[in-house]
Amino acid sequence: MSPSGDPEAPSSRTIAGLALPALGVLAAEPLYLLFDIAVVGRLGALALAGLAIGGLILALVASQGTFLSYGTTARSARHYGAGDRTAALGEGVQATWLAVGVGLLIIAVVQAFAAPIVTVIAGAEDIADAALPWLRIAILGAPAILISLAGNGWMRGVQDTVRPLRYVIIGFGLSAVLCPLLVYGWLGMPRLELAGSAVANVCGQWLAAALFCRALLVERVPLRPNPDVLRSQAVMGRDLLLRSLAFQACFVSAAAVAARFGAAAVAAHQVVLQLWSFLSLALDSLAIAAQALVGAALGGGRAAHAKAVAGRVTLFSTAAAVGLALVMAAGSSVFPKVFTTDQAVLDSIGVPWWFLVAQLPVAGVVFALDGVLLGAGDAKFMRNATLASALLGFLPLIWLSLVFDWGLWGIWAGLSTFMVLRLVFVGARTLSGRWAV
Template sequence: MRRIAVLSVSALLVLVAPPLYLLLDLAVVGRLGGHELAALGVGTLVLATISTQLTFLSYGTTARSARLFGAGDRVGAVREGVQATWVALGVGVVLIILAYPLAPVAMGALVGSGEDGAAEVVDEATRWLRIAMFGVPLILASMAGNGWMRGVQETRRPVLFVLCGLSFGAVGVVGLVHGLGWFPRLGLTGSAVANVVGQSITGALFVGRLVGESRRGDTPLPLRPDWSIIAAQLLMARDLILRSLSFQVCFVSATAVAARFGIAAVAAHQVAVQVWDFLSLLLDSVAIAAQALVGAALGAGATGVAVTVARRVTVVAVAIAVAVAVVFAVGAGMIPGVFTHDAEVRDAMAVPWWFLVGMLPIAAVVFALDGVLLGAGDVVFLRKATMFSALCGFLPLIWLSLVFGWGLAGIWSGLVALMVLRLVLVVGRVLGGRWQRVGADAVT
């Protein structure tokens, strides 16, 4: 239980630090005006989407590194980190090259052209994104660094690296946006520059740690690309990206349908989704602990330990979810008021709020066992299970909700159906035992 707690807390701190930095960035830029705030919003949306789709750099690397670490091959575990970092830097460079010509197109599609000032928002967002994209290679390198360091169960340094980079970024955004002290006043551009500086510092610390780790022992670990390992990592990446895309399709569809039911409905839905996103970070931290511990156990051939970890992380996740659900149930009449003073929106929030409360214990089991199966490298199954749940559970209910006017109740019924189907599938998989493949090379 202690290792689960240590790994979970470390992962949670790393997961929540970027959203907290974004809140500061929004607060600082918001004082410039509505156009700048809107531009920052759509720019950060693009960066967040990129990060979401490339989580294989952390999750996939954790699974592969943990296997090798558990088998006693720390050098091999670090080698996975080296190759994942090459993938991160390569993908990051490609994204920078694509950003310059495609940024105006992407911003135009997100902002539209029907509102007054839309052209100005597009121009500001394009300029912000073109600068911020220069930090992407090291953002992705940080994800790879988190992956291999979780795999070898190193918990302290990742937190320090992330907090160090974001601290410099926070000072930069406060100073550069408004020109405080000896900083020049750059406006929205200052936000992008601070973002690049902060993310680059974090990424450089992870890369530096990787280089230092590679020089341990009598025989230094080569830092050149190993195409066989990279190919295996990209194969796992395919399944993780498709799994992630399935989630994106579900939540984008939910927002699109909610918008058809009026402003109050879409506002209430978005608040509930934001609360869900925060709670998912809490549950995801437990899942990350499961990835590292299960991967290490199976790498060592200790299937009994892996099963014990699966059981314990599930208990921990459910306990957390039930505690949060109780708080949210008791505070159902008060907590929504923290997000809005609009009576109509608060009334509309009552529907998704109770769905969210009821869904939390189910989600806890799903997140915990997802982490177990990710740690086991069972990503092909996870991809198929997620896509099946989306196609057969969520999407039919979401579109029926639109056709028959079921409103937010129909939308959130679809989200519950998605979660219940995933619950049935992952529980069946874990109980069936087919994920218990031992050895350092058993990752699919």
């Protein structure tokens, strides 16, 4: 019996055993990016600007590829819960084939259009010239990034979150070793400067991808492409991709409007948004645990257990979010100074900061229920709910704030409305029980 007295409720140890390694995987890339920025930053402002532009494009590829992780987790967990580990691993095989195909397509498209893409985003010719070689090298890691996302998906589905953490750390570890050696030409290595950062990234990404592929090979499962499974994964991926695009449209619009209010406003917006994104990672780790446990429970025909998972994970996520909100509130006069010393930015940062504090408890519930519904394979509903929340809440308030000069108040009111609408949608869906099938 669980500590709560509910025999169907998952134990705290089970949830933590899935969530903590998942948190490590989620945090590894942001931490490596900070290291990469520190290394390249010593080459000067132009190199750092080139890395920022090229990295933005590569990050977009990675963020849109998360459908391979979330979708595969749900499908693999269903088979695992039904006692069919072979089929669960088969989902990983097919997701890996899909990752290879999509990754090669991305390479072809980006290589063909890299110059105009970089020029449009960078604006200045010297920044575009710095970013272009980096991007042409770094995009060669696109299939590896997607293979790792697929690998994370099927391993979470079979409730193994430790090996993905190990593989990601090994891959980023290689990148971290190679980055300064290739950028600065240390220990007899060629001095490639900014291009060295891209080479280091690609090497680490392909090492991690090779480890995920090896994990499938040692399972001795059929490796042939299965058109039926690929088609089903593509349909689920389509819904998750549209959901992800809705997020991107909102955040790009918010940044564009914030820029119209001046450098201090956009800087304050970006600082708090990056902090919001980082805190979201901690809460997402619990959502990943919910995905794996809910998918396995429903695959085994245990709807009551799936509902118990939903309740327990939501409780944990909400408690964690309230704790983070209290920390952010207590540090409101201290934390912003860690990110900037510009007084104009500090004067502007208070508005989004307190919106962030108020949003966190709502986000704790929303992210947990996202994990529950994604674990249940309810991708179509998630797509519709996110699109509706964006079109009804976030985007109108963002653009109205520009028209009526509401500044950061309007932008962050839009983000808050977006979160509240999502809470209404996913909360109602979860309470209805229609997902637990």
